[in-house]
Amino acid sequence: MTTSAQKAVWSALDEISRVPEDVQADFCFPDRTDGFLPKGGEHAKYTDNVDLCDRFCYWHHHRALHAGHPFIHTPAYQNIVNSEAELSCLAQSIVTSLWDFFRNEEQVTIRDSSYIQLCMYERKYQEDDRTYLQDRHEDGHLITLIKPTRDGLVIFLNDREIPVHLADDEVIVITGSLLTLLSDGQIPTMYHAVRNPKMELARKSLVYFAIPDLQRSYTTLLGKNPINVAAFADESHRAFGNTPLI
Numbered sequence: 001m002t003t004s005a006q007k008a009v010w011s012a013l014d015e016i017s018r019v020p021e022d023v024q025a026d027f028c029f030p031d032r033t034d035g036f037l038p039k040g041g042e043h044a045k046y047t048d049n050v051d052l053c054d055r056f057c058y059w060h061h062h063r064a065l066h067a068g069h070p071f072i073h074t075p076a077y078q079n080i081v082n083s084e085a086e087l088s089c090l091a092q093s094i095v096t097s098l099w100d101f102f103r104n105e106e107q108v109t110i111r112d113s114s115y116i117q118l119c120m121y122e123r124k125y126q127e128d129d130r131t132y133l134q135d136r137h138e139d140g141h142l143i144t145l146i147k148p149t150r151d152g153l154v155i156f157l158n159d160r161e162i163p164v165h166l167a168d169d170e171v172i173v174i175t176g177s178l179l180t181l182l183s184d185g186q187i188p189t190m191y192h193a194v195r196n197p198k199m200e201l202a203r204k205s206l207v208y209f210a211i212p213d214l215q216r217s218y219t220t221l222l223g224k225n226p227i228n229v230a231a232f233a234d235e236s237h238r239a240f241g242n243t244p245l246i
């Protein structure tokens with residue numbers, strides 16, 4: 001990450017814990033999967049295994065709806081806005097490079113369909129009988145950028161669980177099944193999970209989900225076969241317990 005991206009992301013992760021409860025309660029929009037959303041609203045895809053975290057979602061295309069709420073005057077909100085600006089640029093450059101790699105002239109834009117999510121894994125939410133705080137799943141989008149505050153993220157390569165360790169200036173990029181579908185199976189889907197630590201440890205992560213513009217039609221990158229990206233992305237998004245994308 002650039003220095004400015006690091007500054008925004010680390011500050012957002014710090015500041016989100018300082019938002020007073022009444023300000024959080026005023027900025028809660030579950031009908032559009034936006035704002036502060038308490039534990040219980042999201043589960044691992046196609047399962048009933050609830051993610052053991054509170055979360056906060058920010059959509060660039062919903063920003064005008066945030067006017068008038070006290071939360072937008074806090075450092076947390078400003079740093080989340082800055083994080084979205086930084087990570088949307090990074091994700092767009094990766095997606096553009098992929099489309100160029102496959103020699104596809106029809107470029108894809110992501111910013112207005114994508115969103116930021118902060119996950120707050122509180123110590124009090126840990127359950128002894130859970131192996132994972134967030135069970136094994138894949139995100140179903142194009143790519144996901146993940147910046148955690150501590151270890152715990154694991155990826156699965158050929159069903160082997162591999163821990164992810166990131167330096168302070170690093171973010172991991174993982175692939176979703178929508179990219180696998182669009183690349184005619186050439187780019188595999190990366191399954192991942194968040195380990196339940198052996199001791200009580202709070203953990204946070206800031207995640208950017210890259211979703212392509214759902215207003216236009218697509219063909220696959222190699223075979224040029226028509227593909228209903230909007231229906232696929234929406235079905236996948238709802239499988240986590242979220243409200244529809246379209």
Ligand SMILES: [Fe+2]
Nearest residue numbers: 137138139192
């Ligand atoms: Fe995920």
